[in-house]
Amino acid sequence: MTKRLRVLSAIIAAVAAPVFAAPAAMADSTEVTPMHHWGSCSHDGFTNDVGARCTKLSNGTVYVRKTSYPTVTAQYYKSGGSNIYARVGFEQGGKNTWDGYQTMSTGGHYTASWGPKEGVGCTPVIGKLHVQNGTTYPTPSMSMC
Template sequence: MRRRANATLIALAVAAGSVMFSAPIASAAAYCDSSGYTETSEPMERCTSLSNGILFVKQSSSGVVSTTYAKTGGSTISAQLGYSRSGTSHYASAVSISSGQTKSAKWSLSASAYCTNTIGLLKYSGGSYQTPTSHC
């Protein structure tokens, strides 16, 4: 009986940790207004509402760029998340994204990259999408 209780507690702790870990990404990408701004209205965070989700890019003062796709509907796709800066595009490896999933890719750039015009990218076999330009 004790072993079953411990297994249950461990499973609950893991589930709670997973929810806590994924919640900030999902909530950050959950809102996108018609001008391409998230709920923070910060120009360093820009987004694009798509028919089956939201594409989101964020740059931090430490030089990290992250692109996130929160998929809300449609069939599973294989896609590459990326960013474009100074006319050059960079993509992560392809990932499978199903309805209800949120996937992100991050790149560590130099701190001097902060405030440069950066665009979030999503590329898949059916086409590609981009966010408006993030900046300071």
């Protein structure tokens, strides 16, 4: 993903977050995400947003979201623990697509988006966090269409 696209994605996220913010009654006071409208993560992988799935880990939460068709966003919010060297990505049709590895520290939000140029299609997607030690943490599958 180019630097220009990352900057544009960050600007869009900053502008869209207040517009789509969840009501206070929907917010999870123990977890903060940069896109509050994605909602808190339930034990079965659902959020308050029907277009998102998640997996809650001991030191953070992995999200995948259909931001628009056919664009998918993967995100990891690190809520505690030591720094990790990891990357976010998604799986679609048995093929993994990854952002670059980076050091992830407590309080950080690590997000990447992919669209039709990267081959995102209509088949279901799984969001993923891959730690350099080889462990991969997937979200439940989510429909793209």
